[in-house]
Amino acid sequence: MAKLEEYIPIVGQSIIDDLRLLADKLKGKTIQHINSTSVGGGVAEILSRMSPLIKDLGVDAKWDVIKGGEQFFEVTKKFHNVLHGRPEEVTDKDFEVFMETSRHNIESMETQADIMFIHDPQPIALVNKKSGNKWIWRCHIDVSNPNKRVWEFLMDFIVKYDSAVFSSPSFAQKLPIRQFLISPSIDPLSEKNMELAPEIIDAVLKKYGIIRNKPIITQISRFDRLKDPLGVIDAYSLVKKYIDCQLILAGGTAADDPEGAKVIDEVIEKAKGDSDIHILLLSQNDIEVNALQRASDVIIQKSLKEGFGLTVAEALWKAKPVVASNVGGIPLQIKHKYSGLLCHSIDGAGFAIKQLLNSPGYAKRLGENGREHIRNNYLITRHIKEYMLLFLSLYHPEEVVYL
Amino acid sequence: MIKHRQAKGPFRFSTRLHLSELTGLRATTLSQFVTLIKEVPGSCIYHHTHRFLQQHQYLSPEPPNDFAYWVSEILGEDELGENLASIDTMEFSTISGLRAKITRTIEEYLQNNPMAKLKFARSGEEFHFVKSVSFILPTDYVAYNLEDFVQILKKITIDSIYFHIFEARLRLERSSNDFSFWIEDSLGDKLLADEICSFDPYTRTLEDLRNNIIHIIEKRILE
Numbered sequence: 001m002a003k004l005e006e007y008i009p010i011v012g013q014s015i016i017d018d019l020r021l022l023a024d025k026l027k028g029k030t031i032q033h034i035n036s037t038s039v040g041g042g043v044a045e046i047l048s049r050m051s052p053l054i055k056d057l058g059v060d061a062k063w064d065v066i067k068g069g070e071q072f073f074e075v076t077k078k079f080h081n082v083l084h085g086r087p088e089e090v091t092d093k094d095f096e097v098f099m100e101t102s103r104h105n106i107e108s109m110e111t112q113a114d115i116m117f118i119h120d121p122q123p124i125a126l127v128n129k130k131s132g133n134k135w136i137w138r139c140h141i142d143v144s145n146p147n148k149r150v151w152e153f154l155m156d157f158i159v160k161y162d163s164a165v166f167s168s169p170s171f172a173q174k175l176p177i178r179q180f181l182i183s184p185s186i187d188p189l190s191e192k193n194m195e196l197a198p199e200i201i202d203a204v205l206k207k208y209g210i211i212r213n214k215p216i217i218t219q220i221s222r223f224d225r226l227k228d229p230l231g232v233i234d235a236y237s238l239v240k241k242y243i244d245c246q247l248i249l250a251g252g253t254a255a256d257d258p259e260g261a262k263v264i265d266e267v268i269e270k271a272k273g274d275s276d277i278h279i280l281l282l283s284q285n286d287i288e289v290n291a292l293q294r295a296s297d298v299i300i301q302k303s304l305k306e307g308f309g310l311t312v313a314e315a316l317w318k319a320k321p322v323v324a325s326n327v328g329g330i331p332l333q334i335k336h337k338y339s340g341l342l343c344h345s346i347d348g349a350g351f352a353i354k355q356l357l358n359s360p361g362y363a364k365r366l367g368e369n370g371r372e373h374i375r376n377n378y379l380i381t382r383h384i385k386e387y388m389l390l391f392l393s394l395y396h397p398e399e400v401v402y403l
Numbered sequence: 404m405i406k407h408r409q410a411k412g413p414f415r416f417s418t419r420l421h422l423s424e425l426t427g428l429r430a431t432t433l434s435q436f437v438t439l440i441k442e443v444p445g446s447c448i449y450h451h452t453h454r455f456l457q458q459h460q461y462l463s464p465e466p467p468n469d470f471a472y473w474v475s476e477i478l479g480e481d482e483l484g485e486n487l488a489s490i491d492t493m494e495f496s497t498i499s500g501l502r503a504k505i506t507r508t509i510e511e512y513l514q515n516n517p518m519a520k521l522k523f524a525r526s527g528e529e530f531h532f533v534k535s536v537s538f539i540l541p542t543d544y545v546a547y548n549l550e551d552f553v554q555i556l557k558k559i560t561i562d563s564i565y566f567h568i569f570e571a572r573l574r575l576e577r578s579s580n581d582f583s584f585w586i587e588d589s590l591g592d593k594l595l596a597d598e599i600c601s602f603d604p605y606t607r608t609l610e611d612l613r614n615n616i617i618h619i620i621e622k623r624i625l626e
Contacts, residue, residue, distance in 0.1 A: 012560075013558070014558065014559060014560035014563075015560065017542075017560075018418060018420065018540075018560060018562065021418070021540050021542070022420070022538075022540070025540075144527065145526075166425060169423075169425060169531035169533055170527060170529070170531060172425035172426070172427045172429075172531060173427055174427040175427065178424060179424065179425040179427070180422055180423060180424050180425060181422075181423040181424070181425050181533060182422075182423075326527070327527070385420060386422060389420055389421075389422045389536075389538055390422060392538065393422060393536065396538075399444070399446045399534065399535075399536050399537070400536075400537045400539065400574070400575070401536065401537065401538045401539065402539050403538055403539065403540045
């Protein structure tokens with residue numbers, strides 16, 4: 001794991017000095033993160049990179065994971081989908097399953113830290129164990145248009161928290177507690193984002209039988225309907241009519257996502273007969289993701305809904321031109337026509353990809369602007385700073401705080 | 404020499420870090436927009452007229468403030484967007500003064516262009532009001548003379564410069580930026596203080612601003 005000092009060449013000494021100043025103000029406080037999976041998905045990835053750095057700053061933080069069976073995760077996946085606005089029926093039985101597992105976790109988990117930091121809906125009910133300490137609910141998903149029944153169910157827990165955190169202003173709800181905007185981040189020193197030697201990139205392409213004889217369009221995402229992999233194939237087909245190119249759809253599934261296998265089958269079926277579509281099932285191999293992104297000419301993120309869309313930040317950090325849907329946290333990362341292209345449809349995505357492939361100078365400029373935007377706003381050091389400010393805000397309700 | 408003249412009191416650099424607090428308030432039309440601008444806390448007005456300075460610090464010229472951006476890019480009211488973008492923030496010493504000017508600009512535009520009331524943002528593109536919560540921390544950097552001061556200016560964070568130039572003047576309602584105040588009050592150099600004060604910091608990037616202040620002070624030291 002990287003040490004804080006290693007970030008100085010990327011963000012500058014003074015940023016690290018500020019982190020140390022803040023950490024000093026948190027001396028003596030204990031922090032406990034809780035989420036639902038230790039691997040797979042953006043939340044686990046951020047926590048695994050962030051926890052050692054926060055410890056390196058001298059802040060006493062630990063990370064625990066709730067337990068749950070297949071049934072529980074099927075229910076929470078359903079919650080996830082309907083909170084994103086997808087129509088699915090949620091039954092009384094689903095709420096019972098959720099509460100049954102939650103009760104077990106409430107009984108078995110220690111929740112005595114000064115600041116309890118609960119991520120997403122799966123562990124939300126743990127707040128029923130609150131006893132004099134501070135609790136934060138961190139919502140990583142797009143709840144701009146949530147299913148009313150599930151949101152009201154969650155509200156019974158949310159109101160017991162001291163603060164809530166969302167990734168985009170459009171996710172804000174009318175709440176009786178304070179709510180903050182904190183975007184997630186990428187780690188420039190992780191295997192997924194560090195610089196790679198050309199030989200490593202070539203080796204990964206060779207492994208998957210990809211030849212760089214035509215432009216590469218790539219979407220890196222879990223195989224999840226909300227990432228619209230089928231729509232990506234449609235957009236690619238529109239481009240392919242005019243530009244001979246190839247498409248990489250690469251990703252894995254998370255431990256808490258039982259639906260992934262079905263989606264993969266549908267994608268394979270749709271891609272049948274086109275040898276220029278490469279469907280790659282990666283099992284948590286970050287170097288390979290990094291290499292595929294760096295080998296790409298255009299990166300696409302055609303999500304229908306998105307909590308934040310960290311793959312966009314990853315691509316921009318590699319100075320790649322990106323075409324992405326105008327949903328969730330993506331417009332925070334891409335200023336249209338300045339640091340990437342935003343789209344609202346399959347046709348729009350296809351058109352934007354053609355523009356970029358036909359204008360490499362423009363594509364390069366967008367990518368370079370994107371990298372600077374990520375450096376200033378979406379690296380892990382900014383994220384750690386805001387989390388520490390959030391912790392301090394629990395003890396300082398005023399709008400101008402003198403520390 | 405001014406370079407070594409000891410100040411009456413030292414200048415301690417502070418830094419300002421901020422968190423964005425969500426309000427859950429959103430506007431779809433210009434009428435809702437102006438109503439909410441009148442009602443939201445001053446920290447919202449401050450956030451939306453200053454956020455871009457820090458978030459897009461590498462862009463020159465910077466994008467306009469959030470209000471102007473939404474009115475132009477989402478509602479397509481370019482003229483009002485231009486009017487809002489060109490409000491001279493330096494003219495106002497309080498947030499309430501700035502708020503009144505923004506409100507007046509929108510209301511006058513609506514009076515002259517009643518059709519603009521019919522425009523609305525599509526779903527997902529509403530204006531979301533956000534508050535800025537500031538955390539002010541003293542740093543270990545202290546200057547006792549102009550030479551110390553300029554050396555520290557070269558290495559402190561952009562957040563520290565931001566605090567002493569923007570936040571101190573408008574949000575904390577001090578009469579001038581902190582640098583000019585100290586240079587005049589503690590070093591007795593009114594000329595240099597006025598020169599720094601006469602900058603319009605809103606039309607340059609923070610790094611440009613830092614370099615300009617360093618340049619002026621170094622020139623003064625050599626005189």
